[in-house]
Amino acid sequence: MGTNYVTTTLAAPRPFSLKATVLSHGWHECSPMSWSEGGRCFQLIERNADKACRVSVVEKSRTKSKVTLGVAIDGPGIDDAFVDAVRDRLAITLGLDRDVREFHAVCADDPVLHVIPKIGAGRAIRSASMTENVVKAICGTNVNWTQAVKMINRIGQLGPPVRHFVSLNAWPTPREILRAGERYLLEVVRVGYRSGSILELCERVTSGELDPEGWDALAADPNVSTDDLLATIKSVRGIGPATANYLVSFLGRHDRMSIDSATVAHVARTHTNGKKPSHKKIEQIYAKYGPWKQSAWWYEHWLTWETGKQMVHEAGLDGKPR
DNA sequence: TTCCAGGGGTAGA
DNA sequence: TCTACCCATGGA
Numbered sequence: 572m573g574t575n576y577v578t579t580t581l582a583a584p585r586p587f588s589l590k591a592t593v594l595s596h597g598w599h600e601c602s603p604m605s606w607s608e609g610g611r612c613f614q615l616i617e618r619n620a621d622k623a624c625r626v627s628v629v630e631k632s633r634t635k636s637k638v639t640l641g642v643a644i645d646g647p648g649i650d651d652a653f654v655d656a657v658r659d660r661l662a663i664t665l666g667l668d669r670d671v672r673e674f675h676a677v678c679a680d681d682p683v684l685h686v687i688p689k690i691g692a693g694r695a696i697r698s699a700s701m702t703e704n705v706v707k708a709i710c711g712t713n714v715n716w717t718q719a720v721k722m723i724n725r726i727g728q729l730g731p732p733v734r735h736f737v738s739l740n741a742w743p744t745p746r747e748i749l750r751a752g753e754r755y756l757l758e759v760v761r762v763g764y765r766s767g768s769i770l771e772l773c774e775r776v777t778s779g780e781l782d783p784e785g786w787d788a789l790a791a792d793p794n795v796s797t798d799d800l801l802a803t804i805k806s807v808r809g810i811g812p813a814t815a816n817y818l819v820s821f822l823g824r825h826d827r828m829s830i831d832s833a834t835v836a837h838v839a840r841t842h843t844n845g846k847k848p849s850h851k852k853i854e855q856i857y858a859k860y861g862p863w864k865q866s867a868w869w870y871e872h873w874l875t876w877e878t879g880k881q882m883v884h885e886a887g888l889d890g891k892p893r
Numbered sequence: 894t895t896c897c898a899g900g901g902g903t904a905g906a
Numbered sequence: 907t908c909t910a911c912c913c914a915t916g917g918a
Contacts, residue, residue, distance in 0.1 A: 597899080708899095715898040718916060763914030768901090811901045833899045 573650040580631065581640040581658055583667050586675070588691030589613060589630045589640065592665050594878045595695045596869070600720050601707060602727025603742050604696070616733060617660065618741035619646060619653050623733045626657055628665075638691075640665075646733065659699075663787070666694030669823055674863045678870075687870050690882045695869075697821045701783035702776050703742050708818055709768050709809045725760040726769075745773035768809025781807070790822035797824045816865065825865040828857060837872045 583589075590606075593599045593613045599606045603616035613628040624646025631641035644657055662668050675688035687693050698704050706726065711719040729743035729751050743751075749770065756766040775781035786803070789795050797819060804815040817829035828834070830850050838848045842856050853868075860867035873879045883889055 711898095712900045713898065713913085714900095714915070715917065717898095719899075722915090757914090761915065764901095764912095765914080809901070813900060817899085829899085831899045832897085836899095 573648040573653070575645070575647060575649065577644045577649050577654055579642045579644070579654055579658060581628075581642055581661060581667065583638040583640060583665065585633070585635070585637055586688050586691040587638045587667075587694070588882070589628065589638070589665075590878075591690055591692035591882055592694045593696055595692065595873065597716055597720065598696045598698070598707070601723040603730070603740060604698075613665075615664070616730075616739055616741045617644075617646075617657055618731065619648055621731055622647050623731045623739070623741040624649065624653075624657075625733055625739065626661065628661065661699075663699040664696060666696070669694060674825070674866050677860060677863050677867070681867075683871055683874065684867065686874065686883050686886070686888045689888060690886045692870060692873070692879075692882070693866065695820070695866075698742070700742065701786050701818070701821070702745060702772070704818060704821055705772060705783055705804075705807055705810065706748070706769055708814045709765050709772070709807075710762060712765070712809065712811075712814060722760055722762050722765075726756075726762075729755075745776040749773045749777060765809060768807070771808050775807075786822055790819075790824060797826060800824065801827070820865045826862040828854060828864050828868060830854075833872065834868060837868070837875070841871070841875070 590611060593606050598604060599613070605614045606612070607614065611629060615626050617624050617626050624644055627643045627645070629641050631639045633639070642658070642661065644654060671693045674693055678684035678687040678693070698707070707719075707723050710722040710726070714722070726748065727740055727742060728738070729747050730741040733739040753766050753770060756762050756769060762769060772781070776783065786800065789803075790800055800819050800822060801815050804810055804818050805812070810818070813829050813831045816827040819827060820829065830853055834853060835847060838853050838856060839845055842848070843852070848856075857864045857868050874883065
């Protein structure tokens with residue numbers, strides 16, 4: 572049967588900041604995730620069979636070695652197995668399963684990035700489901716980010732809703748997206764030419780021909796090269812080199828730069844005196860970060876965002892050289 | 894109106 | 907391998 576409300580905890584190795592992790596990039600603006608700045612609370616909707624449950628996460632306490640996260644699960648039919656599944660998925664979502672000590676060591680010697688470990692940043696938020704990440708990534712190609720968020724959130728409406736809430740839904744399964752069909756994607760979600768890519772992905776996943784949920788296990792195998800992972804990811808129609816490099820970083824491989832218009836703009840602003848850099852030039856600038864190139868450029872960029880600046884300010888690190 | 898965004902696919906060289 | 911062109915959409 573299960574109960575309707577359960578609390579549990581999750582340990583995050585320090586340095587760790589829930590806010591820096593959740594706001595590490597735009598995923599937190601997208602269904603089924605949200606961030607409440609006032610409550611410093613991360614919320615996401617998880618699926619328990621065909622029902623939706625609300626999961627709320629806050630920082631509960633800190634010791635020298637870890638941050639304890641308080642997790643509240645709210646919804647019908649919660650049993651021990653579901654609580655375990657939520658905890659496992661949350662660990663992936665918040666990157667708690669990643670060892671970022673080497674990246675933090677790289678940051679420590681950097682004139683700009685040295686603040687990253689000090690404010691507990693460096694872990695990127697993602698969905699635990701790679702299929703979900705791929706659908707969102709397709710929506711993010713060749714549109715401005717606010718438009719991508721709108722598309723993603725309209726797809727998010729296809730999943731089962733939380734009781735008593737009209738707009739809180741668990742992320743839909745590929746089968747549910749297929750059931751909604753092309754007309755829905757075109758006329759309601761307004762994904763334009765991306766509809767074919769999204770439907771083809773859902774069909775491949777549903778038929779078992781493609782298994783994005785198995786990519787994490789593949790990436791955990793050191794014998795599987797990043798090139799092999801990228802070849803699999805790029806077999807998805809609508810995923811090209813920039814997006815594939817972005818997605819492979821979700822799998823813990825940060826040695827390939829995802830170069831898009833935001834990268835070019837950032838590098839022009841911060842490294843090349845406003846002159847538009849070539850991809851080759853960008854690669855040269857970040858080559859020194861080796862296996863952490865993607866993280867390095869991203870967090871350099873992130874520090875120019877309001878969130879990054881605010882967190883540096885809150886930590887009292889403004890303008891402080893290392 | 895025109896441009897272009899957190900690009901990618903395709904044809905032709 | 908490189909380049910030019912096309913692709914829906916909607917904010918600026």
